[in-house]
Amino acid sequence: MEVLQDEYLGMGSKVQEFENKLEDFFSREAVCVVNGTAALHLALEACQFKPDSEVLVPSLTYVASFQSITAAGLKPISCDIETENFLLDIKDAEKRITSKTVAIMPVHYSGGVGNLDELYEFANSNNLRVIEDAAHAFGTEYKNKKIGSFGDIVCFSFDGIKNITSGEGGCIVSSDNKILDYVRDARLLGVVKDTDKRFSKSRSWEFDVNFQGWRYHMSNLMAAIGIEQLNKADSFFRKRRKIAQTYDSIFSDHERIIPLKRDYKNVVPHIYVVRIKDLDDRNTIKSKLSEKGIEVGFHYQPNHFLSLYKDDTIALPITENVYKELLTLPMHVDLSDNDISHIASSLKKLL
Numbered sequence: 001m002e003v004l005q006d007e008y009l010g011m012g013s014k015v016q017e018f019e020n021k022l023e024d025f026f027s028r029e030a031v032c033v034v035n036g037t038a039a040l041h042l043a044l045e046a047c048q049f050k051p052d053s054e055v056l057v058p059s060l061t062y063v064a065s066f067q068s069i070t071a072a073g074l075k076p077i078s079c080d081i082e083t084e085n086f087l088l089d090i091k092d093a094e095k096r097i098t099s100k101t102v103a104i105m106p107v108h109y110s111g112g113v114g115n116l117d118e119l120y121e122f123a124n125s126n127n128l129r130v131i132e133d134a135a136h137a138f139g140t141e142y143k144n145k146k147i148g149s150f151g152d153i154v155c156f157s158f159d160g161i162k163n164i165t166s167g168e169g170g171c172i173v174s175s176d177n178k179i180l181d182y183v184r185d186a187r188l189l190g191v192v193k194d195t196d197k198r199f200s201k202s203r204s205w206e207f208d209v210n211f212q213g214w215r216y217h218m219s220n221l222m223a224a225i226g227i228e229q230l231n232k233a234d235s236f237f238r239k240r241r242k243i244a245q246t247y248d249s250i251f252s253d254h255e256r257i258i259p260l261k262r263d264y265k266n267v268v269p270h271i272y273v274v275r276i277k278d279l280d281d282r283n284t285i286k287s288k289l290s291e292k293g294i295e296v297g298f299h300y301q302p303n304h305f306l307s308l309y310k311d312d313t314i315a316l317p318i319t320e321n322v323y324k325e326l327l328t329l330p331m332h333v334d335l336s337d338n339d340i341s342h343i344a345s346s347l348k349k350l351l
C-alpha cells in the first residue's frame with residue numbers, strides 16, 4: 001500500500017531497501033533483478049566470456065539454467081548427477097572439460113548443495129568461474145554459512161513458488177564488485193550508473209551506454225512483497241523442514257517410495273521429491289492424484305532431451321535412469337498435517 005500511495009512503482013527506494021536487507025541476510029552485497037533467469041543471464045554476461053565458450057551444467061534442472069547460458073551466447077554442456085542427491089557429478093563434469101570450458105553452474109536441486117568445497121576445488125584447479133544456480137537454496141546453509149554468503153557468483157529466484165517470493169524476482173550475490181557493477185548497469189539497459197539515480201527518485205536523461213543491457217531491474221512493487229517475505233523467512237524455513245520431515249517419516253517404511261536424503265540441520269527443502277522404484281507411468285499417477293485434488297510435478301525433464309539442446313553423443317546414464325521415477329509432491333507453507341497425510345496415503349494406495 002505504501003508503494004501504491006507513493007505512486008512510484010518502478011525501480012526506486014524499495015528495491016534499495018530490499019537489497020540492503022538481503023545484504024544483511026547474506027553478509028555481502030546483492031543486486032536485485034526481475035527473475036532468477038535474468039540473474040543467471042546477467043551473471044554470465046558480466047563474466048565477459050568469449051562467444052561459444054562452454055559452461056558445465058547438470059541436465060536435470062529447470063530449462064532456465066540452460067536458456068540463461070545460451071542467452072549469454074555460451075554453450076551448455078550437459079552433465080550427469082549423483083544418484084543419492086541428484087546434484088552435479090563432479091567426476092562426470094571433469095570428463096567434459098575442453099579448451100573452451102570457462103564456467104560451471106551447479107544447481108542446488110531441491111535445496112541440497114552437496115560437497116561445495118570439492119566443487120570449488122575442482123573449479124579452481126581448472127580455472128573455471130562458478131555461477132551457482134541457487135534458485136532452490138534460499139536459506140540453506142553449508143558448514144554454518146548461508147548459501148550466497150560465500151562462493152564466486154550465486155543467483156537466487158524469488159518466483160512465486162520459491163522459498164521466499166517477490167511475485168517474480170531474483171538476485172545476484174558476489175564479492176566481485178566488477179560483476180555486481182556490471183549487473184547494476186546491465187539491468188537498466190546498460191545505462192551507466194542509472195541505479196544510483198533511481199535510488200534517489202531520479203533518472204538519467206543524458207547518459208552513456210557501452211554494452212548490451214536489458215530491462216531486467218526489479219520494481220518497488222515487487223521489492224515491497226520481497227521485504228515482507230524476507231521478514232517471515234525463518235518461519236517459512238521451519239515450516240518447510242517440518243513438512244519434508246513429516247513426509248519422510250510417513251514414507252520411511254515403504255519399499256517403493258524413496259525420499260531424497262538430506263540433512264535438515266542445513267538444508268531448507270524447496271521441493272519435495274520422491275523417487276518411486278520401477279515407476280513406468282507417472283502420468284497415470286499424476287492424473288489419478290489430480291482427481292483427488294492433489295497436484296504433483298516432475299522435476300525435471302532432462303534438458304539434453306530438448307530439441308534446442310539435443311546432443312546424441314551425450315550419455316547421462318544416471319539422469320536418464322532416474323528422471324522417469326521422480327515425482328514432486330505438494331510442499332508449501334500453508335500445507336496442514338491433514339493435507340500431508342491425505343497426499344501420502346493417496347499416493348501409497350495408488351501404488
Ligand SMILES: *Cc1c(COP(=O)(O)O)cnc(C)c1O
Binds near residue numbers: 037107133157169
Ligand atoms: C526457478 C528456477 C530458475 C529461474 O528462476 P525464475 O525466477 O523462474 O526465472 C532457475 N533455475 C532453477 C533450478 C529454478 O528452479
